[in-house]
Amino acid sequence: MAISVLIVRVFLGGLLLVAGAMKIGHPAELAASIAGFRLLPAAVVGPLALALPYVEVLLGAYLVVGLFTRTVAAVAAFQFLCYGGAVASAVLRHIPANCGCFGPNDTAVADWPHVAFDLALAAASGFIVWWAPGAFAVDRRMQSA
């Protein structure tokens, strides 16, 4: 099981690292994408667009190395559920919102497969929460130290 958790951790962490890194330096594009969902006020959208990429990179790095694994995986699960909820609401309201998941060059429009993908990622994060920390985790070393 420890190896399975490691694999899921590295996959999810890598995904968050890539997604966050691709958004860094493009806050206006990300703000326009988030605003396109018409769920949050502008005063929240702007700072969120600036901070989110760095938070994703941080979460991704912690998941990969297995630091604070359970907490970080729980935060990631919550984040994926929020993404899924936002995309589902856009689909239900017939808003062709651009998810901007992987930066400004990601022009995919919100649809049900996106929702399913986000829910699958949330489930994978839940798996890590349950079985944390898995193999080769910094948490494990800190427990034994």
Place this chain on the structure above:
Amino acid sequence: MTRRTLIIATVAVLAIVAVAAVSLYFFGPQHRQLQTAAQPQITGKAQVGQPAPSFVVATTAGLFDLSKTTKPVFLEVFATWCPHCQHEAPIIDRVYRKYRGSVDFAAVSGSDTAMDGTSASSELDVLNWARRFNVQYPVAYDPLLNVANLYLQGGFPTIAIIGRDKKIAYLNSGEIPYGDLTTAIEKMLR
């Protein structure tokens, strides 16, 4: 390094990111561009199935008067700073190349902010945008944002397809796939 130190460091990093994000949003070098991008846009009175509100604009292909057109109309309300409009431009160009003989096209600017996200919009800005993104369809600068106030549906770009009967057959905003646009046009041309 102890667990406690790592927790404190993580919380400190998150706090710095949060403070930096809020500061940059309100006072950073690109704050106006960000604030424009983050704004929810106007929602006009146009509705599917309802008569299309009349408008006249001077496009790069000449004067466009909705009340005098005899063909169906493809209308885009865009902003030059809007990345989604920039992504949508080649898609609309494809649609334009396919239907230019049977449908009238007009893309009208709908924001008071220019492509750089900081200066005020202008006719030159719209023409520069069209050149930069190789836009072939007719574009117009609307200084009073009259068309945006009538048609915009909460975000850029907003696309309206108006039938020969001058009723709105299709109205949507965001990055709309080519297939969705051609399906809407084909449905109206039937």
